[in-house]
Amino acid sequence: MQTIPAATDSTATLMEQILYEVKRVVVGQDRFLERVMVAMLAQGHLLVEGVPGLAKTLTVKTLAACIQGQFKRIQFTPDLVPADLVGTRMYNQRTGEFSTTLGPVFTHLLLADEINRAPAKVQSALLEVMQERQVTIAGQSHPVPEPFVVMATQNPIETEGTYQLPEAQVDRFMMKVLIGYPSEEEEFVIAQRALAPAVQVAAVATTGQLARLQADCRKVYVDPSLIQYAVRLVAATRAPQQHGLKDLAAHIACGASPRATIALAEGAQALAMLRGRGYALPEDLLDLAHDVLRHRISLSYEALAEGLDADALIGRIMNQLPAPARPLHHSAEEAAGAEARRA
Template sequence: MAWEEEAFVEAGERLRALLKEVKRVIVGQDRLLERMLVALLAQGHLLIEGVPGLAKTLAVKTLARAVGGSFRRIQFTPDLVPADLLGTRIYNPKEGEFKTELGPIFAHLLLADEINRAPAKVQSALLEAMQERQVTLGKETYPLPKPFLVLATQNPIESEGTYPLPEAQLDRFLLKVVVDYPAFHEELRMVERMTAGEEIRVEEVLPLEDLLDLIRLTERVYVHPKVAEHAVALVQATRDLAGVGLKELKPYVAFGASPRASLALVQGAKALALVRGRAHALPEDVRDLYPDALRHRLVLSYQALAEGVRVEEILEAVLQRLPPPFVPLHDPYGDTRSPLGPPGA
């Protein structure tokens, strides 16, 4: 199969046009919007952490409108039950049979607002949908729509009445993005829009069928063996900090990242490469996604919590210790192994 670089360049232009349309509504939050696209193209899920009022809900809703997909928002509360999320079977006495009512989870983009407020039963029900992309009601299994993306938010301030997400569920999220407060000029722009009553209508710039084509194109992005090796080395370093010369940080990490982190890094790097209009992933793509792909997968020790050591500090130290590899465009032995495709493409 011939690899056409023009297709990847055109895909990057379309994805940047999509981001531009979303940014007509969302002021700032460039990193969050880019990570949302990465999760969508890599068919992963996104965990968003930030205080209330940072336009997390609006960003998801705007993206859904721009791609012509369905959007549902579920406010997670302690009294939520799995049927409120998945749906249930209802008995119809007139017809004498059960009828299945599908829940709000059957949407292309699902916003799980304050996911850590839901009890364990609801979280486990969501876990099946995230991992298997299907829902089981009674004896029947219903596939979820394609694409299916869960964007879950959690408030880092409040802890009362919350249920911390188990590590198994955290590991299912491709990325975790921490949303910070906007800059002065960004917040001023928000205030100006509100006082002027400015309302912006989002246009559909990327139909759902075209988005599915881009998801398939993401799978064709080439990953050089050295790029994959770098991703695995960065992940394994969290399990053996002493082995990479970071012995002083070892007491702070109780458990390092699982192999699922390596997969997330490579899948995310392929999606990020496509967003940036490239047919090949670079070590810089892996390193750019490293904090977002790893921050929710490390389990810090009590000593780290007591001394106020943040997971980002540990990840930054690993990045400094393991520099990016040199990725040649051609094999030194004369093999035409190009980042644009496999040998002989």
């Protein structure tokens, strides 16, 4: 069996410090914050759906300050053009030459606010940078800074003046997270903090340290049985009848792509690292399944007519396909302990 790196105390401490600083500003939203950290460690992108005023922008801006990274926000509107995002070539009349002006996507943390308010030609401008982390302008490629994470927001209430996101772009988001209203106790604390002086966030890490954490995340051990289970979950969204879910075939128009399998495995690595382990468990994968799959399943008209949503179908698939037992649990703990003693 391969060596399983143990989560070091310094790594766990750094992650705790980042979360502590963010939570000094952002009240509640623990699940959302955890998903943001998972996306950053796994080098994925996040699609967030929630009503206005739930601290989506504040979270990303605060996180950027904590890691001393660049933060830029793009307010998506119907009149945007692709050059407003990625940049363009500008002609200098004084020198008679063209120069390249880079757009706001050249940053560490990019907030695409109300992304579904821009037409498809603008959405397509993000395809290359989200997948390949580079932008091509006039035949020349320009890499974006590392780390690079896109967090896009959608308002689930308003549909007038919005556009359906292209499937190719939706699939590039590692997770789609649904966030709701805070509890009454949390909203009380929010109001108190709004009346008090603004909190000054401390920079507790650097982008270089985050890049090293991302590299360490890739070393977290994922047992083949977990990868096989992820494959079965995703395959069941494409051909449910082959997995004992014949009645779901009429409800799913299009299933998830192989990117979903990769996202489940990479997300399990990041979540295991956040939880202080050098190996992933079935619980890590199961915890992320809804967030990874819900935006990748296209529902049929029959499902919509019956009032079903993607989460309900994912739940039925997970009930039909039980997760494997904790693979190599004791062996993984022993290997992680041995690695820590050698360090």
